[in-house]
Amino acid sequence: MTSRRDWTPEEDLLGFFGPDSVTWRVHADPVFSVGGLRALLLQALHPVAMDGVATFSAGFRTDPWPRLARTAAYVDTLTFGSRREAMRAVRRVRGLHRRLVGVEPRGGRAYRVDDPDLLLWVHCCEVDSLLDVARRAGVLAGDVDADRYVAEQVIAAVLVGCTEDDVPRTAAELAAYLEGMRPSLVVTPAARNACRLVLVPPMPAWVRFLTPAQPAWGTLAVLAFATLPGWARRMYAMPGLALTDVAATAGLRAFRQAILALPHRARRSPIVRAGYERVAAGLSA
Template sequence: MRPTPSIKDFTPEEDLLGFFGPDSISWRIHSDPAFSVGGIRALLLQALHPVAMDGVHQFSVAFETEPWARLTRTAEYVATLTFGTRRDALRQVRRVRGLHRGKSAVEETTGRHFNVDDADLLLWVHNCEVDSLLSTARRAGVPLTDAEADRYVEEQVVAAVLVGCEEADVPRTEAALAAYFDGIRAQLAVTPAARTASRFIVVPPMPNWVQLLTPARPAWATLASLGAATLPQWARRLYGLPGFGLTDAAATAALRAFRQTTLAIPSRVRESPIVRAARERVADAEPLVA
């Protein structure tokens, strides 16, 4: 596994712009309201790999004891990698790689001995994320040409390599990403750990006061339903949710309606602090990088 780059490898201007920058497709997709649905879809898809899911089940105690904290950290990692400075992104990458290091186990259903940071497991997680965020964005109505979709997959190679994937194995086009899933589908299954994880994702535990005094439960139910409904048909069949109450056309229509409704909210409210800070930082840096 290649070492994490050092901030010394980049110029101050590159550090300010981050690994992607405001002209990237990654900024466009990751700042869109559809991102939240794509993230849930990615978690449900990732759970279908027995070995990768076993790593989460055995070593991520917080997944069941502090689920919201874990989800928040995951979202913060992706946001920082996308919108943060390179210094901030590398700090997050080192933290994640440190959490993975030295953890190994045997997955019961396959008998495979694995390390949490095995390159093929990291690649699975990466590809599920890229496929989910891209496909959800396109179905939601984010304006993307085929060339821009390929450019997004290409841009995300950086994220894969930073976390520890072998660069030569990472898909660089939408077609290569689809071919990866065609090749791995025979290895996928809904294990008991995946079933538990999927239940948590769709209906997460919430304190009573949160359910009674906030709109968190219905809001999450909307996101989770859309995340499940936008899974590929083969994944829904594995879960035993072939339609999840919606046809593909209806799921797409609901996703587009969700996006349009959310876009009506002012960006200063809708966008996360990390995204807003990135826009301000880049605007301040324009005279330096022009």
């Protein structure tokens, strides 16, 4: 999977997923951004994973934008980059993780940021979140597409360091994994702070008052929180954001239609656009 010697030029061109994959369909859609924020809120409920963020991303509390941008760029590159580009991104992330060790104060667990069980939690939260918003918004039509997406994402999990046999391969397995994790989840002070930061991130005054950034982000954040599983919303105990599931789904669909009205250049990152252009040029050559 990771050896360049095993790749044909066409496989390198298409990347690890390719334009016929469900992954490209989900990750290129406007609701991807909502799913990404939902994943962060869900990931924060694991006390050890959250301690890793709080300990090793201290700047996130005062200026979250660089870390959010790096995370989005990594997922975009892994999805839409060539295999060589994706592997460069994977090696960079794994190299950073490898050096980070800590002790979670609540339970006293010593951990490495790249412990397979922590990587699996982060992976499953991301896949569940992106899958949930895609299904609600109508990006995916049924269970077959949902299972294909979860199965395709096993590649992403293994590349970042998860143990392959532990990674869910169907939507049902993914749901069972999350259900099994619920007894070990808790809203620590760090998790509550992270939630507030996602919902109301710091912005320079001129951005907040002279641009539409704050209301636009507010829409994303409220939709992300509202689409969390009910048990996760109850753990955070923020009744002011408790939209019904019906209202959350309606809001998500309205958001998607509004963004789809924009040209591709305005709603897709440069990495996503480059992936489509690279594949189109390569296949027509």
